[in-house]
Amino acid sequence: MSDAVRRDKPSKIDMLPDDIKKMLDEMLRDSSKTQADILEAVNQRILDAGLDEEATISRSGLSRHAQKTEAIGKQLRETQAATKALVAELGDKPMGETSKLILEMGRTQLFKAMQRQLMNPDEDADIDIGEIKEVMRSTKWLEETAMKVHQREKDIRKAFAEEAAAKVEESAIQAGLTAEGAQLIKNQILGIA
Template identity: 50%
Template sequence: MNDKITRGRRSKIDLLPEEIRRELDAKLRDGRLTQQEVLDYINDLIEQSQLPPDEKEQLKISRSGLNRYSTQMETIGKDLRELREVSNALVAQLGDKPTGDVSRMILEIGRTQLFKAMMSQSSSEEMDIGMIKDAMLAAQRLEAAAMHSHKREKEIRQLFAAEAAEAAEKVASQQGLTAEGVAALKREILGIA
């Protein structure tokens, strides 16, 4: 993504009506059309829209503007694809018994992506209130997920310790350890959890 600081002026693409911008994003994602074909298609949509004639002329996008936007979208798409691949690989490692390290790593990836989004938004002079609200909600959900993950990890450790204590109790009893010794061993194992 372009890290160059600008004066915060919104691009023509940012100013497009929502339905035209959605169409632009869909055409770029589709990838079957060349950029020139996408440019002609979008500028035709602008021309056919119900916008005032002077606004239509102002909104028509240039080849370089489309190229910058396309490059930015591809960079974001690439980051999302890489994030999805990493997340899928990490989740595959979880199996049926999630481990705290992998859960923490996934949460950290989410926090990193949220931070990147907030930083890219803050480089613009105009702050999008919706973006701030969504970011705060995402942060709240990430923290709730972290708390749930921590609680689940603790429960797993306690269950494992209880199973280990029961197994140790059986073995210790079979080996002739006194009742006090068995109780001390069990307390020690349960205290670890």
């Protein structure tokens, strides 16, 4: 049987009902359980669910699944560590939606590259951390620029409102409105309750 045929055929574990697979994966994450205990509990659950004896899993099948699960867990931990390092380079400034999207895209690309490396260790699937860092630095620069533009717009609106409020107050007093009435209009223009 060729490797391609074996890869396409789902394992017994892949064909288990979702609740049993979930139980299996939770037990694998629990370091206090031995594989022998897990095998016994899972096979008993398979039989209790009314599945055939043939649906039970073997020790080697469990071992392969455990290794695969651990490899994926390791990838996720490495991705999280790399993401933390990239976020540290960005600093703790608040980010806009675009920055969050770019950060998530970087995380996804890093995870995919690591997954390719795990699945094909013989192939040259190097992760270009330098390129990812450069994208993150560019994101930081764009976000800082956007924040400056936003602050400048706020300052312009505030200056315009103050100027308009002063002219309205002056006009209101000239039209015979009391000082309190003119101040009320001015406050409303400036957004003061």
